[in-house]
Amino acid sequence: MSSSTPASATDGAALSAGSAAAATLRLPQMRRRGFFRRQPTMVAGLACLALILLAALAAPYLGTVDPSSLRPIARLREPGREFWFGADQYGRDIYSRTLYGGRISLLVGVVVGVASLAFGILIGLVTGYYRRLDRVVMRIMDGLMAIPAILLALALMALLKASVRNVIIALVIPEIPRVVRVVRASVLSLREQTMVEAARALGAETPRILRVYILPALVAPLIVQGTYICASAMLFEAYLSFLGAGTPPNIPSWGNIMAEGRAYVQRAFWIILFPGAFLAATVLAVNLVGDGLRDLLKVK
Amino acid sequence: MLPLILQRIVATIPVMGVVALTVFALLHLTPGDPAEIIAGDYATPQDIAKIRAGLGLDKPLLTQAGIWLGNVLRGDLGTSIYSGLPVTTLIGQRMGPTVALTVLAVLISVLLAVPLGVLAAWRQGSWIDRTIMIFSVSGFSMPVFWLGFLLVWVFSIRLGALPVQGYQPLADGPWQFLRHLILPAATLSLIYMALIARMTRASMLGVLGEDFVRTAFAKGLSPRNVLLGHALKAASLPVVTIIGVGFALLIGGAVVTESVFALPGIGRLTVDAIVRRDYPVIQGVILIISGVYVLLNLCIDVLYVVLDPRIRY
Numbered sequence: 001m002s003s004s005t006p007a008s009a010t011d012g013a014a015l016s017a018g019s020a021a022a023a024t025l026r027l028p029q030m031r032r033r034g035f036f037r038r039q040p041t042m043v044a045g046l047a048c049l050a051l052i053l054l055a056a057l058a059a060p061y062l063g064t065v066d067p068s069s070l071r072p073i074a075r076l077r078e079p080g081r082e083f084w085f086g087a088d089q090y091g092r093d094i095y096s097r098t099l100y101g102g103r104i105s106l107l108v109g110v111v112v113g114v115a116s117l118a119f120g121i122l123i124g125l126v127t128g129y130y131r132r133l134d135r136v137v138m139r140i141m142d143g144l145m146a147i148p149a150i151l152l153a154l155a156l157m158a159l160l161k162a163s164v165r166n167v168i169i170a171l172v173i174p175e176i177p178r179v180v181r182v183v184r185a186s187v188l189s190l191r192e193q194t195m196v197e198a199a200r201a202l203g204a205e206t207p208r209i210l211r212v213y214i215l216p217a218l219v220a221p222l223i224v225q226g227t228y229i230c231a232s233a234m235l236f237e238a239y240l241s242f243l244g245a246g247t248p249p250n251i252p253s254w255g256n257i258m259a260e261g262r263a264y265v266q267r268a269f270w271i272i273l274f275p276g277a278f279l280a281a282t283v284l285a286v287n288l289v290g291d292g293l294r295d296l297l298k299v300k
Numbered sequence: 301m302l303p304l305i306l307q308r309i310v311a312t313i314p315v316m317g318v319v320a321l322t323v324f325a326l327l328h329l330t331p332g333d334p335a336e337i338i339a340g341d342y343a344t345p346q347d348i349a350k351i352r353a354g355l356g357l358d359k360p361l362l363t364q365a366g367i368w369l370g371n372v373l374r375g376d377l378g379t380s381i382y383s384g385l386p387v388t389t390l391i392g393q394r395m396g397p398t399v400a401l402t403v404l405a406v407l408i409s410v411l412l413a414v415p416l417g418v419l420a421a422w423r424q425g426s427w428i429d430r431t432i433m434i435f436s437v438s439g440f441s442m443p444v445f446w447l448g449f450l451l452v453w454v455f456s457i458r459l460g461a462l463p464v465q466g467y468q469p470l471a472d473g474p475w476q477f478l479r480h481l482i483l484p485a486a487t488l489s490l491i492y493m494a495l496i497a498r499m500t501r502a503s504m505l506g507v508l509g510e511d512f513v514r515t516a517f518a519k520g521l522s523p524r525n526v527l528l529g530h531a532l533k534a535a536s537l538p539v540v541t542i543i544g545v546g547f548a549l550l551i552g553g554a555v556v557t558e559s560v561f562a563l564p565g566i567g568r569l570t571v572d573a574i575v576r577r578d579y580p581v582i583q584g585v586i587l588i589i590s591g592v593y594v595l596l597n598l599c600i601d602v603l604y605v606v607l608d609p610r611i612r613y
Contacts, residue, residue, distance in 0.1 A: 041434070139314050139315070139318055140318055142314075142315045142318065143314070143315050143316075143317070143318020143319045143321070143322055144318070144322060146315050146316070146318075146319050146590045146593055146594050147319060147322065147323075147586055147589075147590045148548040148549075148551045148552050148589060148590070148593065149548065149552060150551075150552030150555060150556075151551070151552065151555070151570065151585070151586050151589060151590075152586070154555070154570065154571075154574055154582075155323075155326050155574075155582050155583075155586055156326070157574070158573075158574040158577055158579070158582055159326065159327070159334070159337055231441065235441075235443055238443050238445075239443070239444070239445070239552070239555075239556050242445050242556065242559070243555070243556065243559055243571050243574070244571070244574075244575060245571075245574050245575075258443075258445070258446065258449075262449070262560075265449055265452060265453065265457070265464075266457055266464075269449075269453050269457075272446065272449050273450075276443055276446030276449070276450075277446075279443050279446065280438075280441055280442050280443060280446060283441040283442075283443070284437065284438055284441035286441075287437050287440070287441050288437060291437060
């Protein structure tokens with residue numbers, strides 16, 4: 001996004017072996033100033049993300065009430081002093097539900113990101129290195145990628161029981177092939193390099209080659225990809241819940257709260273407005289961090 | 301050129317085969333008895349047995365896979381458990397609104413996003429570039445249905461200018477058709493626009509540094525002429541690719557958008573089928589949409605070979 005001077009590559013360089021010494025020399029200088037000026041949007045994203053994370057974790061101490069407590073008398077109450085973000089059709093406090101709902105969205109985002117990377121790395125490393133497996137596995141991955149992610153997740157949710165764990169499973173499966181592709185592409189190009197050839201000539205076994213020479217080079221692109229997966233997983237969780245095939249209704253999540261408010265768009269728009277704004281802000285923040293990391297780590 | 305095109309066509313066969321098998325496996329590899337899941341919580345043992353026999357679930361797995369593939373090849377996607385109608389008929393009935401919505405959304409996004417991307421690349425680093433890029437990253441961070449409700453709230457509820465929801469076929473007059481479709485299409489196009497604008501900018505930046513662009517500027521051509529006539533032409537292939545790849549996102553967005561605006565399209569069909577656990581319909585929709593997606597990308601691949609004689613696979 002912003003200019004990419006050689007110095008901004010320090011973090012990326014630190015991750016790949018070779019230039020580690022040069023990186024430690026430049027690192028303090030980068031920390032002192034410049035970082036904010038070079039990556040203003042990333043800093044903004046990180047700050048926003050930290051605030052939302054804090055709000056979700058510290059929800060009980062931020063003036064919230066029990067997010068499931070019903071108060072029929074406050075039905076569809078407008079946002080005001082008592083109900084900061086208004087109340088829904090059962091008189092539940094939208095502010096409390098939004099803060100607690102953030103926990104589910106963030107949890108789903110992070111777990112889906114990490115799990116997709118873990119499975120993707122495993123499959124990608126193995127298939128990239130063993131030619132025989134490669135053809136079969138990649139055909140399967142191509143086929144899986146031809147199915148739009150939301151449809152695949154929806155179909156999986158139709159068979160699995162509604163629970164946070166199953167939402168995570170349904171979102172991880174469509175993401176795995178995308179990670180496998182990135183990993184495999186890197187493995188295919190890295191395995192031809194002289195250092196790998198030399199290691200093999202010295203008698204290094206395949207697991208060691210994968211661990212020592214190939215995995216470290218994958219760290220930077222995968223961190224970036226993981227960030228984007230995390231962002232889209234939070235959106236997809238909301239889509240699934242909104243369509244009635246996601247997080248069960250008794251657990252507030254941003255998608256759920258909005259799904260319940262859809263019948264009241266005309267009378268109580270706040271039920272949709274506030275959780276949606278939080279979701280949009282969170283996803284935007286994660287995407288900004290992803291873009292910043294991509295610049296910083298010089299991916300692609 | 302022809303062998304290359306044939307090669308691309310042949311390459312899609314295994315992909316579609318895997319899609320068909322995945323769709324088949326969806327029902328069979330999940331834990332539990334599919335007949336029981338489809339029948340729901342209040343089904344009698346007779347209901348379950350009926351569903352099991354109706355879907356052929358009592359036969360061995362390999363036989364079932366064979367029957368399923370054979371039927372798919374003959375264009376038979378089974379019958380809906382809920383309505384008793386053939387799945388192909390149901391999909392045919394619901395095709396109209398979805399096609400109208402996606403085509404309109406693609407038109408809006410390409411027409412707006414490509415010029416924005418070109419502008420951002422040309423004025424790289426300026427406030428115009430920054431604004432367009434912030435708009436772009438916000439675009440694909442926005443929950444589709446939330447944006448849809450915001451638009452409904454502003455244009456339909458506050459201003460009363462457009463209908464809240466519903467669909468009018470084109471046959472009933474283009475004005476009503478557009479009035480009902482403009483908000484859904486605007487909602488849906490935002491993500492796609494963001495994606496295309498970003499790719500156009502990146503691709504143009506790569507091209508703008510090249511010699512032929514400098515030459516074109518040097519010989520006094522207007523910036524418009526150079527950007528649109530020379531640079532964009534050279535930068536168009538990645539943009540066309542992202543339009544094809546982004547179709548998957550678009551169709552996912554369409555499912556959500558149709559739900560917000562109560563459009564009777566494929567998305568609604570899918571969501572209703574999921575609520576009713578009408579699995580033959582879910583399988584049929586996934587198969588058809590993935591087929592369209594693969595076909596679209598095949599067309600783009602073929603287009604490449606025709607457009608750019610340098611490409612050799």
